[in-house]
Amino acid sequence: MQKTPRILIAKPGLDGHDRGAKVIARALRDAGMEVIYTGLRQTPEMIVNAALQEDVDSIGLSILSGAHPVILPRIMDLLKENDMEDVPVFLGGIIPDDDIPAMLDIGVAAVFGPGTSLEKITDFIWQTVAEAEA
């Protein structure tokens, strides 16, 4: 039996659109995971620190402001510095198609665009967390 995954859901940058982040947080809880939601205006340092303190199995980030090309590399670097590169990071919000390869290149595990079903995201997390454990 797989252990209960602990997931950090975070809103990096100054973006206030948190409908998606909150709906995902609740869906993951309903699917049986433990979810820590950071709230708004988190710097990369705050997010990685929270991930470390809470010993999470995966990190979900939601950005709708277009700041992802600057913020994601910082977060991925900080994770490496803290030996956390095996913690899968998934990204949602408004991430244009042509930005996705760059996000995957720096180590983001998946990008979920508008219209993605909750089921798809939940399944993905169960699977990646199981793989990371194995």
Next chain:
Amino acid sequence: MDKKTWEEKHVEPTLKRFPERKATFETSSGIPLGRLHTPDTLDANYHEQLGFPGQYPFTRGVQPTMYRGRFWTMRQYAGFSTAKESNERYKFLLSQGQTGLSVAFDLPTQIGYDSDDPMALGEVGKVGVSIPTLDDMAILLDGIPLDKVSISMTINAPASVLLAMVIAVGKRQGVEPKQLRGTIQNDILKEYIARGTYIYPPRPSMRLITDVFDYCSREVPRWNTISISGYHIREAGSTAAQEVAFTLANGIAYVQAAMDAGLDVDVFAKQLSFFFNAHNNFLEEVAKFRAARRLWAKIMKDRFGAKDPKSWRLRFHTQTAGSTLTAQQPENNVVRVAIQAMAAVLGGTQSLHTNGRDEAIALPTKEAAQIALRTQQIIAHESGIGDTVDPFAGSYAVEYLTDQVEAKAQEYINNIDEMGGALSAIEAGYVQGEIHEAAYQYQRALEKEEEIVVGVNRFTVEEENPIDRMKLDPSIEAAQCARLKAIRERRDNDKVTELRGQLATAANSDDNLMPLFVECLEHDMTLGEICHTLRDVWGEYRPTL
């Protein structure tokens, strides 16, 4: 034939052969829609419930002739990158027949950070234009006659400072504050609820707002001092009835705060304005606008005892619903926007923004912005729906829905009153919780295909990079930082230090801060410096999660 006979003789046999699509039909607010609405569901008291346009309770509109006199103001929300680039987009939109401006600011500006603040990392010029200094505002409004074109600004926590910038730029253009026309959003309560660009805790935030009410009633009388916004509440997932309820509950809190500060309701109330969403459920949306107008008129007259009919009128801007637009098959969004825009017009809006078809992907391209504006122009000039006032009045279904939305909204307002008002209800997490619940239930309904979004959970196709998207120049962050540095070197820094001290003292007093904001800006103090000075005195709002 009576209705009962019709049901027995004609409906029953039809249902046996062709069952209806669903067991029950409901609106977003959970209002059941009948198969057929007939005069028996109509509150027949025409004069009390509807009245005439421009007369209490304003159900049929705030003005006697509505669009037969003048169409609504076509006001496209726009702004990105630097002041210079946004100024060019505004001039393009005005040249295409747009009739008012609506400024989108970037997030650092909205939260009171200069472009070179560490918190601004990656956000400069992204979701709107970066305006940390009076210089930037002067460039943004260059060549735009402030006595003729009205300027709406989506700015909340630092709204008073941005208004002070417009006043200062007006002076440079030779336009008196009394001639300035426009709107600041200035609605902090919905920032706590749904939009997230708050800075200060509630008490000093409400004081900044009542300072603006007071100052503008004397100095800038044609300015809308607040745009009490349901738009973002709806985008966060509320129903139509919740949108009306939570918006008007916030309105009640502002009016009460101003009266508590000693202001005369009939002096400041005519400068209040509202901002609603135009969503998908067409009939409910038309009803929603009418219900909001009627309910607000009653609140102002009966609850607050306003005497001037102008204080009873709910005047509003509308924007089509960004959250309904899809990244999949984005051309379909043009149709969604057209339907939503028609609901706003049939609901009697004073101004309108129609969204770009590419909004689920990025900021609108110039072409997308033009189609959005053309959509309004087609509705205005070709559809004929503006040629008679409030054409849906008397529709059994629409009047029924208007009554129902009003009743449901009133129930929520009663709950909020019992909790001690909007601010207490927000601090207790009640309003946010109700919205989140509605958002989550909607998402679940989508997953179960009880709700259909064309191109997303039905009628899907394989597609690749369907349309061009707006791309922003990443070098502008560095350019803005360099501009700020130059301004800080060129200005009289002793004077700025002195003004910072004065501002901190004034923040602790009851003095109206508006005149001092103008003075600070004219000495090139930056937005970030002003907001940080106030942060040091008042602290920052920390939401409970």
